[in-house]
Amino acid sequence: MIKAAVARACIALLPFFGAAVxxxxxxxxxxxxxxxxxxxxxxxxxxxxxxxxxxxxxxxxxxxxxxxxxxxxxxxxxxxxxxxxxxxxxxxxxxxxxxxxxxxxxxxxxxxxxxxxxxxxxxxxxxxxxxxxxxxxxxxxxxxxxxxxxxxxxxxxxxxxxxxxxxxxxxxxxxxxxARMPVLENTPELAIDRVNGTDADGKRRLEVVARSNTAFVNPQIIIEAAPGFAFKPATVAATMEGRRLMLRSEYTHPNNMAIAEGETVVVTVFDATHAIERIMLVYPPE
CATH class of the missing domain: 2.60.40.1250 (Thiol:disulfide interchange protein DsbD, N-terminal domain)
Known part of the structure; x- marks a missing residue:
């Protein structure tokens, strides 16, 4: 059997019919x-x-x-x-x-x-x-x-x-x-600790907590969820001398759906020197 891991592949193993070389x-x-x-x-x-x-x-x-x-x-x-x-x-x-x-x-x-x-x-x-x-x-x-x-x-x-x-x-x-590949598990050098789902001021957001043993340099995030969910650019708040991040990304869905507690998302956090990608459960706000 051939199968794809969500965090590693995120593709559907479906045939494409047409001419090819x-x-x-x-x-x-x-x-x-x-x-x-x-x-x-x-x-x-x-x-x-x-x-x-x-x-x-x-x-x-x-x-x-x-x-x-x-x-x-x-x-x-x-x-x-x-x-x-x-x-x-x-x-x-x-x-x-x-x-x-x-x-x-x-x-x-x-x-x-x-x-x-x-x-x-x-x-x-x-x-x-x-x-x-x-x-x-x-x-x-x-x-x-x-x-x-x-x-x-x-x-x-x-x-x-x-x-x-x-x-x-x-x-x-x-x-x-x-050098271009994100790590797929938490390490002492880089980790994603938690993903929280929030619904405040009529806006739905995911909050991602990440940490590093060195200060982040221009940190960025990509969040992947079920089809239809679209994420806006994240706001970033850094603490612990730049080694801990809270990244907040507002999202929308054409049918006004929300990402429920217990659902999974794929989160990629990266900066100029390192990157991590993990499948994460969504938790309620701390």
């Missing part, structure tokens, strides 16, 4: 050929056994954009289309997760979107069903590319990977990408 690979290769599109190129690469998770291997969806073009993060923001992945033809896989590097926040005409420019590598962690057999990775991807206008590009990617194989020449690519 297939990049096939030789048996047990470490990287597939680039699929050349009108405004981008895309490939899949295999790093090998995960350095962090036993019994897992790490692949990467490697996307390059032409100068001036951009694509969207898993949650685009006030506009845009997220990438759509279809993995159901992948073989010898128990679990599959897609991780997302931090996007760039773009504010234009009063709208906030989250984008990637130039180049991005999305790590894919796979737990093989049979460790002695190759993983036959098959993926159809559809993604928006935008400059002054937006259009959809799509590709089929294929790569056969032996779980035990390690490709050292890809290590620099994956290691450099780590």
């Amino acid at each position: 297939c990049a096939s690979s030789s048996a047990h290769a470490a990287e597939a050929a680039w699929v050349m599109k009108e405004h981008s190129s895309i490939r899949v690469v295999a790093w090998g056994p995960s350095p962090d998770e036993p019994d897992a291997i790490v692949l990467g969806i490697h996307l390059r954009l032409q100068p001036g073009w951009e694509t969207y993060w898993r949650t685009p923001g006030d506009a845009g289309v997220p990438p759509d992945f279809f993995f159901d033809e992948t073989e010898n896989v128990d679990e599959l997760y897609v991780d997302w590097p931090l996007p760039e926040r773009k504010v234009q005409a009063g709208m906030t979107t989250y984008v990637y420019k130039d180049e991005v590598l999305l790590p894919v962690t796979i737990y093989p069903h049979e460790a002695a057999q190759p993983v036959k990775f098959r993926m159809r991807v559809t993604y928006a590319v935008c400059r002054e206008v937006c259009m959809l590009e799509e590709a089929d990617l294929a790569l056969d990977v032996m779980p035990s194989a390690k490709d050292a020449k890809l290590t620099p690519l994956f290691e450099e990408n780590k």
Whole structure:
């Protein structure tokens, strides 16, 4: 079975039907050929056994954009289309997760979107069903590319990977990408402690409490909730010499729905030097 973790993937594993170009690979290769599109190129690469998770291997969806073009993060923001992945033809896989590097926040005409420019590598962690057999990775991807206008590009990617194989020449690519990845659990260096839901003055807000062992530098937050919820830019109050934050974000819903106590949201807090992303329960105000 292939499934996606909410905090790591935040995508639906649903098929996209349409024409595509297939990049096939030789048996047990470490990287597939680039699929050349009108405004981008895309490939899949295999790093090998995960350095962090036993019994897992790490692949990467490697996307390059032409100068001036951009694509969207898993949650685009006030506009845009997220990438759509279809993995159901992948073989010898128990679990599959897609991780997302931090996007760039773009504010234009009063709208906030989250984008990637130039180049991005999305790590894919796979737990093989049979460790002695190759993983036959098959993926159809559809993604928006935008400059002054937006259009959809799509590709089929294929790569056969032996779980035990390690490709050292890809290590620099994956290691450099780590600097863009948020941590997924609280650490002594960075933590998200609590999310409170409030309803005061006729405005609904989420309050996020975060802390660091060093002072935050230009802290920012992204909150992801169920479809329809839209979050305004957060106000930030810092205490403990800048090492503890209270971030408040007002939200709306077209049907005037509220985020109830006990529901979950995905919260990403980041600044100039570090980032954290966690699935959090919503609590009543303290």
